[in-house]
Amino acid sequence: MNTVSIIVLIVLAILTIVQVMRISEISSSIQDGKDNQVSEKDNDTQGKILLLVGMGFVISVLVMYWAWGYHSLPAPSSEHGAEIDSLWNLSMLIINIVFFIVQPILFYFGYKYRGKKGTKAVYYEHNNKLELFWTMVPALALAVLIIWGLNVWSGLMMPENEEEPIVIELYAQQFNWTARYSGGDNQLGYATVHEIGGANIVGVDTEDVYSSDDIVTKELHLPVGKPIKFEFRAQDVIHSAYFPHFRAQMNCVPGSKTYFQFTPTVTTAEIRQNKDVKNHVGEVNDIRAAKGEDLWEFNYVLLCNKICGAAHYNMQMEIIVETEEEFNAWLKEQKTVAETL
Amino acid sequence: MSTTSTKNEHFQDHLMEHHHKENFFTKYIFTMDHKMIGKQFLITGMIMGIIGVMMSMLFRLELAYPEQSFPILEFFLGKWAPDGVMDPNMYLALVTIHGTIMVFFVLTAGLSGTFSNLLIPLQIGARDMASGFMNALSYWFFFLSSVVMIASLFVESGPASGGWTVYPPLSALPQAMPGSGTGMTLWLISMTLFIVGSLLGSLNYIVTVVNMRTKGMSMTRLPLTIWAFFVTAILGVLSFPVLLSAALLLMFDRLLGTSFYLSDIFIGGEVLSYSGGSPVLYQHLFWFLGHPEVYIILLPALGISSEVIATNSRKPIFGYRAMVGSILAIAFLSFIVWGHHMFVTGMNPFLGSVFTFTTLLIAIPSAVKAFNYITTLWKGNIQYTPAMLFSIGLVSTFVTGGLTGVILGDSALDINVHDTYFVVAHFHIVMGLSAIFGMFAGVYHWFPKMYGRMMNKSMGYAHFWLTFITAYGVFFPMHFLGMAGLPRRYYSNTAFPMFDNLADINVLITYFAIIGGSAQLIFIFNFFYSIWRGPKASQNPWKANSLEWTTPVEHLHGNWPGDVPVVHRWAYDYSKPGYDEDFVPQNVPLAEGEESGH
Numbered sequence: 001m002n003t004v005s006i007i008v009l010i011v012l013a014i015l016t017i018v019q020v021m022r023i024s025e026i027s028s029s030i031q032d033g034k035d036n037q038v039s040e041k042d043n044d045t046q047g048k049i050l051l052l053v054g055m056g057f058v059i060s061v062l063v064m065y066w067a068w069g070y071h072s073l074p075a076p077s078s079e080h081g082a083e084i085d086s087l088w089n090l091s092m093l094i095i096n097i098v099f100f101i102v103q104p105i106l107f108y109f110g111y112k113y114r115g116k117k118g119t120k121a122v123y124y125e126h127n128n129k130l131e132l133f134w135t136m137v138p139a140l141a142l143a144v145l146i147i148w149g150l151n152v153w154s155g156l157m158m159p160e161n162e163e164e165p166i167v168i169e170l171y172a173q174q175f176n177w178t179a180r181y182s183g184g185d186n187q188l189g190y191a192t193v194h195e196i197g198g199a200n201i202v203g204v205d206t207e208d209v210y211s212s213d214d215i216v217t218k219e220l221h222l223p224v225g226k227p228i229k230f231e232f233r234a235q236d237v238i239h240s241a242y243f244p245h246f247r248a249q250m251n252c253v254p255g256s257k258t259y260f261q262f263t264p265t266v267t268t269a270e271i272r273q274n275k276d277v278k279n280h281v282g283e284v285n286d287i288r289a290a291k292g293e294d295l296w297e298f299n300y301v302l303l304c305n306k307i308c309g310a311a312h313y314n315m316q317m318e319i320i321v322e323t324e325e326e327f328n329a330w331l332k333e334q335k336t337v338a339e340t341l
Numbered sequence: 342m343s344t345t346s347t348k349n350e351h352f353q354d355h356l357m358e359h360h361h362k363e364n365f366f367t368k369y370i371f372t373m374d375h376k377m378i379g380k381q382f383l384i385t386g387m388i389m390g391i392i393g394v395m396m397s398m399l400f401r402l403e404l405a406y407p408e409q410s411f412p413i414l415e416f417f418l419g420k421w422a423p424d425g426v427m428d429p430n431m432y433l434a435l436v437t438i439h440g441t442i443m444v445f446f447v448l449t450a451g452l453s454g455t456f457s458n459l460l461i462p463l464q465i466g467a468r469d470m471a472s473g474f475m476n477a478l479s480y481w482f483f484f485l486s487s488v489v490m491i492a493s494l495f496v497e498s499g500p501a502s503g504g505w506t507v508y509p510p511l512s513a514l515p516q517a518m519p520g521s522g523t524g525m526t527l528w529l530i531s532m533t534l535f536i537v538g539s540l541l542g543s544l545n546y547i548v549t550v551v552n553m554r555t556k557g558m559s560m561t562r563l564p565l566t567i568w569a570f571f572v573t574a575i576l577g578v579l580s581f582p583v584l585l586s587a588a589l590l591l592m593f594d595r596l597l598g599t600s601f602y603l604s605d606i607f608i609g610g611e612v613l614s615y616s617g618g619s620p621v622l623y624q625h626l627f628w629f630l631g632h633p634e635v636y637i638i639l640l641p642a643l644g645i646s647s648e649v650i651a652t653n654s655r656k657p658i659f660g661y662r663a664m665v666g667s668i669l670a671i672a673f674l675s676f677i678v679w680g681h682h683m684f685v686t687g688m689n690p691f692l693g694s695v696f697t698f699t700t701l702l703i704a705i706p707s708a709v710k711a712f713n714y715i716t717t718l719w720k721g722n723i724q725y726t727p728a729m730l731f732s733i734g735l736v737s738t739f740v741t742g743g744l745t746g747v748i749l750g751d752s753a754l755d756i757n758v759h760d761t762y763f764v765v766a767h768f769h770i771v772m773g774l775s776a777i778f779g780m781f782a783g784v785y786h787w788f789p790k791m792y793g794r795m796m797n798k799s800m801g802y803a804h805f806w807l808t809f810i811t812a813y814g815v816f817f818p819m820h821f822l823g824m825a826g827l828p829r830r831y832y833s834n835t836a837f838p839m840f841d842n843l844a845d846i847n848v849l850i851t852y853f854a855i856i857g858g859s860a861q862l863i864f865i866f867n868f869f870y871s872i873w874r875g876p877k878a879s880q881n882p883w884k885a886n887s888l889e890w891t892t893p894v895e896h897l898h899g900n901w902p903g904d905v906p907v908v909h910r911w912a913y914d915y916s917k918p919g920y921d922e923d924f925v926p927q928n929v930p931l932a933e934g935e936e937s938g939h
Contacts, residue, residue: 003413006402006413009855010859013859013860014862037882038798049806050733053806053809053810057737060813064818064821068818068821071825073824073825073826083753084753091751091754095744103741106718106736106740109721110723110733113654113721113723115721116722120655121654121655121916122720123657123915123916124656124657124659125658125660126659126661127659130716131663138704139705142701150698153693153697156753156756157693174608192605193612196607232687236514237514240685248757251686253686254510254604255617256604256687280842284839287844288841296838303828304828306760307503308511310433312433313833
């Protein structure tokens, strides 16, 4: 079926070219081959098409917002996420205003001033007041965005902690994630690639006193409302830990550690009740049901977002945000490094 | 200036005395004539462009119908698409080589190489480039580098596949992916050759513009095309050597066992002996070129569109000095913003703040340029040549794509859309489309100068409308994919049910991509058809002011049969009051009491 449609497309494309060619041959013979200069009629036609297609584009952008806007990620599930989203909304508002003013003007001028015989353009070479105006207006708008943006950024990267964050290591390798909880001492034991072997998948140094209570898991459970400080490591190539629902992302770089801290605010159970999420799940499950695939239940997910090899597209880990009691109960069931290695 | 004109006279005598016969090889292959070298760059760039666009159509097919079988894939990819299903490694290889070819081979060498060579001597009133031999050498390095890049497609383990930025350790370790074997070595060799070629060209452009302008051609009378090529060449000379060093160090890590970029790696069941290197160092070196590279691509397109828009609006370009100033401001800023590609690498947050600040500043000169284009159209008498349509298309894409830069340049916002389709949409629109539209505008506008014939305008119109509509059709929807959190460089989105409802958008994009890609056949057909069968061009078909239109239609070595013209005014005296015609070429002396103002 697909092959057929492609062949049809190719044939159509070739036919288009042949037709266009014939039309142009004929039309140029009518114009007695006046070295293919543009005529007044061309200016008129092309100016009108420009207005039509240009406005069509502007309207289609509105249609896309209406048709696909709801695909955007649901409201953030982290404390700092709300702030990022406010800044995002303001930036989007500004750039959309500019877009919906500038594009129509461009296409309208193209149409309005299409060339006509006997008219002469206005000789207008510069106007310093105008230049100053459209230097200052963007500068002012950007000043607001820069100041607010830097504020949000420093809050993100240098958080002021009221309570001590829980330290969790995320360990990336081709093509999976591993989490290591720091245990009762909230200190991760030393780890190095030289210790990797057998069950010791993240290379924990068992001699290190801090390592004995560390807990290595393949699921990422997080307590709601607690600041969590992630330490990222990678064992082979660069990966990137991308938590879209929490508005968080940080690269995992072999040979060094990177950090990111956030506080989850919505548990998995709660977000499944979110109206937008429910709609999203419903839509996805309609598609899956039609294809005979397993139905999907919403889960937070950690994706790899830096090209890392053949299975990059399938490097993921489930994230479960739960109440502190549930989290502690789960953590208690897990085996510590001292018990496993 | 007097020394220059004596030199020109000598040159002229030289021409008269030795009118040696040219054979096929000296005329078309080992030529040192800047006009022919420009054409060589253009044709090579076009061939590379066809390959790059075809690759994108193949991987778009895969993205629309993941893991489905297409005989066409097996036809093109052979063992990399067993039973017509594309291998994930081949998918990554295709996006990598597509990016490399489009960024470097088409939009750097193909665009800047073509038009800098063709236009710099013609528009400044010089007989040729400062060094014809260096110029020829620059093309042949580029040619060789293209051959090596294409050859890398056929090696056993496949071409480079680590993304066009080839970040180590992925690109350094053959154990990490098959494409990091021989294919990657060839990629690095090809890029090294490319950089050498690019440097030879750029040095030549700078020297020519600085030293060989004709009498009266002060810097403030230069057409904006020349300003753009000149500043682009300076950017290239300052930034490409850094990429060269990055590539050489990567080669050392791969072949000699050094540890510039590698440290503490466990792969394939063993610990590698590398220690103390930093993969992030590579990213700093890469993007120190990589960001100016964006403007190396974009500025020539903006220069071309300034020229085309002024000529076809029959008006002076609005705010000439502001246009030059904004080119210089953009060029300066482009050197201190590279870190915005690296907000999530874990670099010092203070650096992130600095780069956010400098990056967002670029919006100001960019906005000035956009508004000046629009004001140039205002009360014009617009002549809709295909070149003019592509230039207006450029202004539209430059605005659309530039605006999303305000989001991505803000470190706090970048966190959530970094490396998603939002970025793919942004840079394809602002850099890819704008530059390719500028390149098309240039080809349509200067085709009469290159081949002495006109391109067919109806086919030009059809080409523009199909390209403009499908280009937005491909890239605009990608913003929405990105806002849904879809990462780029995913072979398929089927591993995450949360993306299942985006499948329709991907299919739509692919349809646009296939139609848009096929529409380029119209251009290619028109181009080659017109070289031989197009109607003969007159000397100044667009009634333009700049000096290239004072040369005869038939090419001649040395450009002008008599003296080099003397310049009396700037290039934008269109519709000047006091003149009957709506254009006054640069070599027309000032009338009595007329002020040049430039």
